[in-house]
Amino acid sequence: MIYSRITGTGGYLPEKVLTNKDLEKFVDTTDEWIVERTGIRQRHVAETQSACDLAEIAARRALEMAGKAPEDVDLIVLGTSTPDLVFPSTASLLQGRLGIKNGGAAFDVQAACSGFVFALSVADKFVKSGVSKCALVVGAETMTRLMDWNDRGTCVLFGDGAGAVLLEASEEAGILSTHLHTDGAYEHLLNVAGGISRNSEALLEGRAFLQMKGNEVFRMAVNTLGRIVDETLDANQMSKSDVDWLVPHQANIRIIQATAKKLDMPMERVVVTVADQGNTSAASIPLALDTAVRDGRIQRGEVLLLEAFGGGFTWGSALVKF
Ligand code: ACO
Numbered sequence: 131m132i133y134s135r136i137t138g139t140g141g142y143l144p145e146k147v148l149t150n151k152d153l154e155k156f157v158d159t160t161d162e163w164i165v166e167r168t169g170i171r172q173r174h175v176a177e178t179q180s181a182c183d184l185a186e187i188a189a190r191r192a193l194e195m196a197g198k199a200p201e202d203v204d205l206i207v208l209g210t211s212t213p214d215l216v217f218p219s220t221a222s223l224l225q226g227r228l229g230i231k232n233g234g235a236a237f238d239v240q241a242a243c244s245g246f247v248f249a250l251s252v253a254d255k256f257v258k259s260g261v262s263k264c265a266l267v268v269g270a271e272t273m274t275r276l277m278d279w280n281d282r283g284t285c286v287l288f289g290d291g292a293g294a295v296l297l298e299a300s301e302e303a304g305i306l307s308t309h310l311h312t313d314g315a316y317e318h319l320l321n322v323a324g325g326i327s328r329n330s331e332a333l334l335e336g337r338a339f340l341q342m343k344g345n346e347v348f349r350m351a352v353n354t355l356g357r358i359v360d361e362t363l364d365a366n367q368m369s370k371s372d373v374d375w376l377v378p379h380q381a382n383i384r385i386i387q388a389t390a391k392k393l394d395m396p397m398e399r400v401v402v403t404v405a406d407q408g409n410t411s412a413a414s415i416p417l418a419l420d421t422a423v424r425d426g427r428i429q430r431g432e433v434l435l436l437e438a439f440g441g442g443f444t445w446g447s448a449l450v451k452f
Pocket residue numbers: 158159160163164167168242243244282283284286320343344345346347348351381382385409411439440441
């Protein structure tokens with residue numbers, strides 16, 4: 131049996147920081163409201179950098195940790211909803227940036243905030259089937275470019291960043307299972323309603339903003355994430371106490387707390403970065419993972435539950451022996 135194991139992690143946040151106090155100056159909001167309802171205190175903003183710029187730094191850091199060179203990479207799967215261009219894909223651009231010649235496949239996966247879990251699941255299947263031996267999986271976003279800075283219900287929530295993991299084929303257990311879901315009936319609750327073949331004028335006129343009915347999305351997120359915890363544990367015949375760390379998508383501290391409660395997990399065993407980073411969509415899980423690996427909290431051999439919920443709706447999980 132071949133497994134895919136995470137052998138390196140990397141993350142990158144752009145330099146500019148926008149605090150809640152900064153937002154108070156031009157949005158009808160308060161630091162108190164944002165902290166109480168979301169747990170967010172600040173977010174990073176990519177001023178001139180693109181998703182590929184952020185991804186390249188995170189990817190190089192993951193490669194360095196794993197002791198691998200770019201030319202070892204035979205697959206890149208990149209989750210993003212904020213690609214540099216329509217095409218080439220951001221994964222293709224990243225492959226070029228890394229200087230990989232005649233490489234294997236490189237492509238983007240678009241699953242909004244679940245993008246990293248979807249990308250990880252795809253790459254895991256390539257590795258388990260023997261097609262890939264060394265896969266780079268990235269989540270990279272410039273979400274602040276999709277913000278309507280007059281909409282206080284959304285613009286206070288999101289931030290920019292990138293995270294990456296290197297997956298290598300191994301006989302030792304690594305990714306134990308992944309679980310992905312989509313329910314396409316909820317476009318009206320969460321969308322960016324400007325595209326190439328629909329509402330292209332919104333895109334061309336700079337009005338293609340992220341729109342969300344936050345309260346309804348919140349309820350759906352808590353319910354579906356609760357269900358996917360059971361699905362993931364059942365598939366592995368594991369119980370809640372077998373999980374060492376919850377590494378959740380970072381949308382809102384209250385959603386994270388609800389999932390931790392479902393797992394009977396104390397918040398000390400949950401990796402939380404939302405206060406400093408906001409919701410970086412597909413980048414948030416690999417960024418959180420990288421933070422807790424580098425600060426020594428997550429140790430080799432521990433069992434991690436990764437989970438995300440996002441536009442689509444999409445939701446997914448991965449159970450990982452690190
Ligand atoms: N500052 C001050 N007041 C605000 C702000 C703000 N930034 N935003 C909203 N309010 C007000 C609203 O206008 C409303 O006022 P009203 O009662 O007078 O009408 C009040 O606060 C309550 O608004 P709610 O939307 O009900 O607030 P809620 O407690 O639900 O919090 C939030 C909103 C933070 C958006 C929450 O619903 C949430 O986190 N939703 C889920 C987000 C998520 O997980 N998205 C999925 C991932 S995103 C992706 O896939 C791209």
